[in-house]
Every structure is written in structure tokens, then in C-alpha cells.
Amino acid sequence: MYISLYDLGLIILFCLALVAGYYLIVTLRAILAVTRTIAAIIDSRRSALEKSIELLPEILNNTNEAIVAVKTTAEPVSSLARYLESNLTETADNFERLAETVLLYARWAAEIIKQVMALLSKKGDK
Numbered sequence: 001m002y003i004s005l006y007d008l009g010l011i012i013l014f015c016l017a018l019v020a021g022y023y024l025i026v027t028l029r030a031i032l033a034v035t036r037t038i039a040a041i042i043d044s045r046r047s048a049l050e051k052s053i054e055l056l057p058e059i060l061n062n063t064n065e066a067i068v069a070v071k072t073t074a075e076p077v078s079s080l081a082r083y084l085e086s087n088l089t090e091t092a093d094n095f096e097r098l099a100e101t102v103l104l105y106a107r108w109a110a111e112i113i114k115q116v117m118a119l120l121s122k123k124g125d126k
Contacts, residue, residue: 042049
């Protein structure tokens with residue numbers, strides 16, 4: 001008695017179908033167990049879930065009011081921040097100009113003092 005390649009292929013396909021069927025059954029049993037657990041949790045917490053669902057529109061309204069309040073508060077703060085930024089920039093620019101002017105005067109004063117000291121040292125040497 002010989003087994004042809006066709007029969008061997010059918011046997012292999014049948015074995016693969018058995019393994020796939022077993023895996024499918026195991027997976028479906030696991031899904032069923034998870035579904036039953038979820039259903040039990042929902043049943044035990046049904047009243048709390050119903051209360052939460054009833055409060056959901058009120059929570060959404062409160063959230064919307066809070067967002068509007070934050071927006072109305074943020075607008076003046078934003079304009080104040082822009083105002084402060086422009087004033088601080090202007091103040092920093094003025095301070096920089098003042099510092100440059102003071103340094104320029106200090107250099108001039110140092111140069112004048114050097115010249116005076118040079119003249120005095122020349123007069124003292126004579």
C-alpha cells in the first residue's frame with residue numbers, strides 16, 4: 001500500500017485544519033471568559049455607571065464654563081504679557097544705549113586724564 005503525494009497533502013491540510021480549529025476554540029473560550037467577566041463587573045457597578053452617565057451633561061457644561069472663564073482670564077493676561085514684553089524690550093534698549101553712552105564718556109574722560117597727565121609729566125620734566 002502506497003500513499004500518494006496528493007493523499008499526504010490532504011492529511012497535512014487536515015492536521016492543519018484540526019490545529020487551527022483547536023486554536024480557534026481556545027481563543028473563543030478566552031474571549032467568552034473575558035466577556036463574562038466584563039458583564040459581571042458592569043452588572044455589579046450598574047447603579048454607579050448610571051449615575052455617572054446622568055451626571056455627564058452637567059460635567060460637560062461645567063467644563064465648558066470653566067474653559068470660557070479661563071479664556072476670558074487669559075486674554076487680559078496675554079495682552080498684559082505683550083505690553084510688559086514691549087516695555088521690557090524698550091527698557092533694555094534704553095539701558096543698553098545709556099551704558100554705551102557712559103562707557104563712551106568714561107573713555108573720553110580717561111583719554112583727557114591721560115593727556116593731562118602727559119602734559120603735567122612733560123612740564124615736571126622741564
